[in-house]
Amino acid sequence: MSDEITLHPFAWPPAPIKTERLVLRESEARDRAAFIELFTSPEVGTYIGGSRPRDELERTMPKVPGRRFGFFVVELDGATIGMITLDRRDTERPGHVRPEGGETELGYMFLPQAWGCGYAAEACAAALDWFAGALPGEPVVLSTQTANDASMRVAAKLGFTEVERFEEYGAEQWFAVWPSVTPSD
């Protein structure tokens, strides 16, 4: 069976997912400006490799960025405040819970004005819930700098548990899995 079939046995995108305060949905053209804000923000980039130049992004970002499996836009009262990704982890990178690699990896980025209100945890919990329904029993991994306190806190609140720590991109990374599973040999 090909990876494509293994990963996509159901329709994408799902209907918009509503939480208490937020909506998770597929990306649209109107999200482009918020994505440019996210990727050009030095605060957002602090622990994820830095920010990107605005003129480059204005030139190169597709009209509808992020239209792919596992990419959720997070909306609050009609405004885009962040994004969540469930992507395949590169087999070449350190950190795996399966010998063959290719696990699904959670990522999250929110605009600084929306930080500290519990939105990341609320939105990621809904995305994980959706994923668990779509692919029952499939683990989700996550890697974040140990210095990224807010991200570590979000991951812990979601129920991720540590698998290992390693050095990557010149910093210590926390590699964790959800739900808690015993890594295969």
Ligand SMILES: CC(C)(COP(=O)(O)OP(=O)(O)OC[C@H]1O[C@@H](n2cnc3c(N)ncnc32)[C@H](O)[C@@H]1OP(=O)(O)O)[C@@H](O)C(=O)NCCC(=O)NCCS
């Ligand atoms: C990581 C990020 C998504 C968190 O967003 P958020 O909406 O503020 O997250 P939440 O409000 O759901 O939770 C943040 C938690 O971290 C805590 N926190 C925030 N900043 C903190 C800090 N500097 N030190 C310690 N704890 C901190 C908050 O108190 C909160 O915990 P609590 O709910 O127990 O009070 C956001 O900071 C972000 O987008 N950062 C840039 C992108 C990034 O680094 N992504 C991680 C890539 S793996």
